Amino acid sequence: MSEESQILKQRRQKAEELERLGVDLFPNDVPLPERAGAIKKVYEGYDNEALEKVEDTFRVAGRIMALRRFGKAAFFTIKDASGSIQIHIMRDRVGKDRYQIFKKFDIGDIVEVEGRLFRTKTNELTIEADRIRLVTKSMRPLPEKYHGIRDKELRYRRRYEDLIMNQEVAETFRARARIIQMLRHYFTSNGFLEVETPMMQSIVGGATARPFVTHHNALGIDLFMRIAPELYLKRLLVGGFERVFELNRNFRNEGISLQHNPEFTMLEFYEAYATFKDLMVRTEELFAQIALDIKGSTRFTYQGNEIDMTPPWKKMTLRESLVEVGGISESELDDKEALNVRLEGLGVEMGRDLVLGKYLTKLFDLLVEPKLMQPTFITHYPTDISPLARRNAKDPSVTDRFELFISGREIANAFSELNDPRDQKRRFEEQVASRGDDEEIPPEVDYDYIRALEIGMPPAAGEGIGVDRLVMLFTDSPSIRDVIFFPQLRPEGGRRSP
RNA sequence: GGGCCGUUAACUCAGUCGGUAGAGUAUCUGCCUUUUAAGCAGAGAGUCGCUGGUUCGAGUCCAGCACGGCCCA
Known part of the structure; x- marks a missing residue:
């Protein structure tokens, strides 16, 4: 195998660092999480005051699609099959060690998050993370976030990325x-x-x-x-x-x-x-x-x-x-010769002694069907x-x-x-x-x-x-x-x- | 099967007349606790689809091939 690209090498190294820190990159003990779409639907109408009275925590899992870090805190969006939801994470809430590990997470990773709901200044329903865990490490970067994957060939060949x-x-x-x-x-x-x-x-x-x-x-x-x-x-x-x-x-x-x-x-x-x-x-x-x-x-x-x-x-x-x-005259319809002349006029070469139906349906394909x-x-x-x-x-x-x-x-x-x-x-x-x-x-x-x-x-x-x-x-x-x-x-x- | 167009960094794309390979996103480093295409400063990253040819010199010109797109059959 040829020299791998820098970006893949970096991902692999990061994965190895996480493993050294004792992080399981591909755990299989993740209980069925709640769906982002369902949570959003239920709490659609709740403002911050109403959300403060909701004591439940919510555990969701999904792929990190966007990530905005600010030193000791970050916002990111995770996407599951039902939709997506924003997560807020703070070092002082999840703890220094967990936050250090979180810093090594990448866009594309699948993570599990648990926490309470609140609304941000811009009124977006968000989960304030109490706990975060890596569920599946992504070893390859996702396509560009704004344009996505545009190349039709790549979209068909890599439908998983397209989806x-x-x-x-x-x-x-x-x-x-x-x-x-x-x-x-x-x-x-x-x-x-x-x-x-x-x-x-x-x-x-x-x-x-x-x-x-x-x-x-x-x-x-x-x-x-x-x-x-x-x-x-x-x-x-x-x-x-x-x-x-x-x-x-x-x-x-x-x-x-x-x-x-x-x-x-x-x-x-x-x-x-x-x-x-x-x-x-x-x-x-x-x-x-x-x-x-x-x-x-x-x-x-x-x-x-x-x-x-x-x-x-x-x-x-x-x-x-x-x-x-199709604009063909009634009299031509039983005349193979006339039909063949028509077809030749349309640039179609057909044999001379085919059954009548072949000429009729070929003309239909060309002159009628598209209309x-x-x-x-x-x-x-x-x-x-x-x-x-x-x-x-x-x-x-x-x-x-x-x-x-x-x-x-x-x-x-x-x-x-x-x-x-x-x-x-x-x-x-x-x-x-x-x-x-x-x-x-x-x-x-x-x-x-x-x-x-x-x-x-x-x-x-x-x-x-x-x-x-x-x-x-x-x-x-x-x-x-x-x-x-x-x-x-x-x-x-x-x-x-x- | 034919015609036209495309193929450049992981992704989206520039690249002028043939003269040292570019941007944004992503990544890495630093700063940053309400962002949502976050921001600021810096850095790394390329078999320019492949094979030949022309040329002092080819991402760029020519030929062939591969894959794809659109149109036609």
Whole structure:
């Protein structure tokens, strides 16, 4: 190891000095302390006169965030999970020896303090320390106190420092936890069973995406990290569970962007005897509830744009959206050649003989999606790009499916489920046959899934909700990385596989 | 994958025309018992992302690479 920086050396030396003075740097006999936030809440309205009548002492523990010393006395602020509180310490009160030890404490150390409450000249509620003890010695300095940690790379790599220094980051992740709790509560209280299905699958399915491949040594087979839990959840419908949901990670071996992390959290739920239209109502209801809880209103701003989640939301067919929002003429919609010319005009090179749906959805991605700010259900997706969705009874070239867009992003995807095993088998086989070297299409038909459908799956509808994107929306976060504690980054030092 | 920008002390950032590496915070020493970005006086702290090149001389110019950010695909 190279020469350590001066600042680390000083911390280490100070720690050794404390140990020589008999101070335990990492004790493990600290009784559960009181929370700073709770104390502040209770004594909010007390002035000094009222506080003098409070005879109790309060024992708190937390990280020293700021420290202002004055020779024989000092003020410092400690922060715990509930908030922070100021401490005043005087040599003449804690004793000369204890004060000498306190002088060796640093910003970043975790300390335990006990004492009575008072208010300073500037009216700040403060604990006058009778006792102070080191709880955990910090061997490394915290980032600069005023600017905190700004460098985005460092914030993602060292999320622990980001969480200490940037209050709003902790708030975002508390909101995330709350949203996930609400999702879970909504489904369990509506009779859905929470289930867990394989994340390592021997046949990929349930979506169109490149999977991560791994290898099982004992079985001697390659396995794929799941890109979606869909086919397993529907097997559970066959098995007799009529309402199921799973809230967990999917993995897709694709690019990283403001909206994409290789592992991301998805909620999928399936409901027997429901159709995609029922799911629209559920989605409106669920999102509106979350908005009310987190934002206090179904109207709020995201990145400067007003979003109105008050149900009901706008509904359009894919074709309508291409004409009305995308500015494509009705006559072009069935003309692959014309659509391809459009795409080339937008700088997109696509193959010549793809299915019509591919051209339509690509144009949608470019011309329509970014403009859908308000919650909008887009329906009637072509059957040729919806291999798991039920055909529309009136027009079998489209499916009973919707995708939900908010703020120019896809948030959810839902459809009435295809439960005719004959049609499903045909669509799988066509898909695999047309695969070529497109790694996004599963290379193999999941015949066991067909077998399950042959046993009989009740009519049902299912939906997937991108939880990270939902959290972004409700926490006004511009990047998916702001709502994932440890987003994927290249390893430091540029280590790469050959 | 492409374009643009960034990478300098633990952190936040300056660094002019190529000529001895700077500030604030943090740290250390001294003073200081109501501060809250405390104050005053002093001190220490650098592989200027990495590797080459040009040059008498490179943080600065050039090339390649690494990592990141933003935009586009």
